[in-house]
Amino acid sequence: MLVLLDSLSATTDTRRSTYDDMSRDIRAMQDDDMANPASLWVNDGAALWSQPAGAAQMSCADCHGDAATSMKGVAARYPVFDAARGKPVGLEARINHCRKTRQQAPAFAPESRDLLALTAFVGRQSRGLPITTGDDPRLAPFVEAGRMIFERRQGQLNLSCAICHDHNAGKRLASALIPQAHPTGYPIYRLEWQSLGSLARRLRNCMAGMRAAPYATGSDEIVALELFLMARARGMATETPAVRP
Ligand code: HEC
Ligand code: HEC
Structure with a gap:
């Protein structure tokens, strides 16, 4: 997976930050330190x-x-x-x-x-710098554990993260656009929260939406998911602190 991503040329890299699909207003809010609530x-x-x-x-x-x-x-x-x-x-x-x-x-x-x-x-202090997570070979089994959680169906709706974020990214769910779920901007200021929040909080939100029991912040499962998502976003620019709808 990582080898594959590293070998993708800029022209075939189809990864998109949620930023790319946000309204002009929200992007401007993120870009301007004076306007960014974070x-x-x-x-x-x-x-x-x-x-x-x-x-x-x-x-x-x-x-x-x-x-x-x-x-x-x-x-x-x-x-x-x-x-x-x-x-x-x-x-x-x-x-x-x-x-x-x-x-x-x-x-x-x-x-x-x-x-x-x-x-x-x-x-x-990393804003604008490429994500490099996952270089260490000792992380490989944990990246894989995160990938398995991402692809596993769970919860009362029998959904996996991948069903939305890999197979239906770019489509709409009610009013929300389903992003590819690259964690480029954490902690984020989320307009819906009216507050800053961590990646773990964001993941727990998605799990609640799947009617699954959310993993605890700091649990091995959450860290594995965070690691998998960051490694998958390797090379993308850090946006911290990002603004999200
Ligand atoms: C008494 C000295 C000391 C203080 C005080 C201290 N740190 Fe550290 N910190 C270290 C040392 C030494 C390391 C790296 C070595 C180690 O712990 O293995 C480190 C590592 C880190 C790292 C990891 C850096 C990396 O390259 O991965 C972060 C992040 C960090 N500190 C943040 C903080 C923050 C935030 C505070 C204040 C809340 C803080 N530290 C207070 C000594 C300190
Ligand atoms: C039913 C579809 C669905 C499922 C299943 C789902 N999500 Fe999401 N996710 C969304 C939507 C929609 C958003 C956009 C935010 C919003 O408006 O709710 C989102 C946002 C995110 C983001 C934020 C991206 C950013 O730019 O900050 C991450 C990360 C994420 N999801 C990861 C996951 C993970 C990991 C799982 C599995 C545990 C998961 N999601 C399951 C629909 C889903």
Whole structure:
């Protein structure tokens, strides 16, 4: 799969970001930092970055310096293989790892404003850079596990992710256009949420729509799905923080 994507030439690459099919208004909102509501979180993240915290009373900046340099390209290659745990780890969990072990502070709760803010701030440093997730050969079995979840039928409607996002992408479901589901812009500001939200939240939304029991944020299944989707989007530009309908 990855080899196949890498060998696709620009002219035969049919992958599209949801951005390409959004209205002009929503695209303009994403493109202009002043108009993008996610900028509020990015600014909060910048403040948190240099704020001492925890028993260590150290800030992210104390160790990582200027995020524009140290965090450039980082979000574009997550999830990465975590050798200590022998499995992939997503960006939010990686940030929380520093939070707990380096700052010696309690972990941020999933979907909390602070965790979204720091993730958006770190992600913003990769804006425009190509996604590189999945390079590490140790990730291969987990990418495959994610692909199997993506293609497996589940829930009361007996749907798979692939039925919508591979086989019916570009068609309409009620008023919504079914995108190809490339996770190029997370965390996203979703107009329907009136808030920033993580990729895990987006996936849980889709699972609820399938009348399936949503996987928990941070579970092996969600991380495998995130990894598969990011690896499938390899080479596409990072849009973080994106705006979505
Ligand atoms: C006391 C020093 C220290 C502090 C404070 C610290 N980190 Fe880290 N961080 C590290 C080190 C060292 C690594 C990489 C090595 C390791 O942990 O294996 C790292 C790795 C990371 C990575 C992964 C980078 C990559 O290339 O994959 C991210 C993201 C990160 N830190 C974010 C943060 C954030 C956000 C904060 C503040 C909430 C923070 N760190 C606080 C020392 C620190
Ligand atoms: C019944 C069709 C359907 C199924 C099944 C479905 N989705 Fe979606 N998905 C959508 C639609 C429609 C959207 C666009 C957002 C909206 O308006 O709801 C979307 C959005 C997304 C996005 C956001 C893309 C972006 O640009 O941010 C991702 C990622 C995604 N889906 C992944 C999945 C995964 C993974 C599964 C399986 C667990 C899945 N979806 C199952 C219809 C579906």
